[in-house]
Amino acid sequence: MEEQEESRGARAGKRQGPAISSLDMVVTLVAVVVVLAGLSFSLIFPPDSPDAPVTDEGQRVPAAAIPPPATAADPVVPEGGEVLVPPLAMEAERQSAQLVCQALIGTTELTALAYNIKSARAGSLERLLGVMQRSGAEVLLLQEVDNRRRSTGSVDQAAWFAERLGGWNSAFGRNVTFGDGLYGTAVVSKYPIVSSVNTPLPNIGRAQPRGLLHVVIDVEGVEVSLYSTHLDNTSANIRTQQASRISSMLAADPRPKLLGGDMNTWPGSGPERILTSRLSDSFVVAGSGSGPTHPASRPRTRIDYLLYGGPDLTATSSSVMPEGGSDHLPVRSVFTLGGIKTEKCSDGATSKKSKKGGESEGPAPEEAGTPQ
Incomplete structure (x- = not known):
């Protein structure tokens, strides 16, 4: 069971x-x-x-x-949008630039022409322009220049040359006022004009008024003084007084300087010795060929000059051009201008920078091209 x-x-x-x-x-x-x-x-x-x-x-x-937090090396961007680089980054960049680039002092070539153009009465403006172009000059110191005189076509001759040379700059110094326009000296420059002053020179009796046109130009950061003048042709006594006044004005100018003009005096004369006590004669220093400049058809004597002086300026060549167009032959001189600041970097590039210019002269400068 x-x-x-x-x-x-x-x-x-x-x-x-x-x-x-x-x-x-x-x-x-x-x-x-x-x-x-x-x-x-x-x-x-x-x-x-x-x-x-x-x-x-x-x-x-x-x-x-959520964006990551900013680090010390990142630039800070405020609300306005401007990037603020931290001081440490700026210092590093500055030191890097100093290591890459070095400052150098260089030179440049400056070609000048002194030319009494006889108001274009002995030849056309176009013919005179051709002489200027063939010279290769970058600065022109001109005498017997008309400004809007009806007898020579009511043309501002200095401005006319400047425009046709490629938009250059010009300054005119009035010495005589006629009923139909002005007459005097001029400067035409490829380089910018900083200031322009025309100063009357000593005169006696009824002799034609003369003046000294002083133009300061900027050549790649270096201020250079250009003087254009036309001394009296009637009296050695007047020329001597005029040369003495010019010499004292040159002594007060610390810049590199050129004086060009029709001095109406020959080498070794009293006025010429006064001027060359301050400046050097470019034709004597570096000239070649025949020196006489007047009269153009059969030159017998040298009365046209290109003198120079001041720091960092040296004549390397000078000649009298065998050109027509006036009753004077033009004087052409080439100079080496020093003191041009450059900066050479590791990539081989070299850039020009400014050099400090000379002290400005006492009188207030005129606007370029305006007679005084």
């Missing part, structure tokens, strides 16, 4: 085993479903970054939207 009960219990246990196993499987399946659902939710709705800042409204801002 007991054996029969055990036998029934064993069969009952075998029937209950599969039922428990199915329940476990159901529970496990539910757990897996719950885990998968949680992962899916996390992927769809990621949690907030733990370091994301919170706005005033309590909403978090993604960390990727």
Whole structure:
């Protein structure tokens, strides 16, 4: 009997085993479903970054939207938009530039022409212009120049030359006023004109008024004085007084300087010795060929000069051009002008910079081209 009960219990246990196993499987399946659902939710709705800042409204801002903090080497950009370079970066850049570039002192060539053009009465303006162009001069010191005189076509001759030479600069010094215009000296320059002053020279009686036109130009940062004059042709005494006045004005000018003009006096004369006591004669220093300048058709004597002086100016050549167009032959001289500041950098590039100019002269400068 007991054996029969055990036998029934064993069969009952075998029937209950599969039922428990199915329940476990159901529970496990539910757990897996719950885990998968949680992962899916996390992927769809990621949690907030733990370091994301919170706005005033309590909403978090993604960390990727926050710019990184500025470092000491980064430039600071204020609200106005101007970039402020930190002092350390500026100092490093300055030191780097000093290491890359070095300052040099250089020279440049300056060609000048002294020419009495006789108001274009012995030849046309076009013919005179051709002489100037062939000379290759960059500065022209002219005498017997008309300004809007009806008898010579009402032309401002200095300005006419300047325009046709490529938009150069001109200054006119009035010495005589006629009923139909002005007459005097002029300077035409490829370089900018800084100032222009015409000073009357000593005169006696009814001799024609004469003057000294002083023009300061800027040659690549160096101020250079140009003087154009035409001394008296009637009296050695008047010429001597005029030369003495010019000499005293030259002595007060510290700049490199050129004096060009029709002096109406020959080498070795009293007025010439006065002028060459202050300046050097470019033809004597570096001249070649024949020296006489007047009269142009059969030159017999040298009365036209290009004198020079002051710091950093040296004559390298000088000649009298055998050109027509006037009753005088033009004097052409080439000079070397020093003191030009340059900067040579490691890449081989060289740039010219300014040199300090001389002290400005006493009288207030006229506007270039305006007679005094």
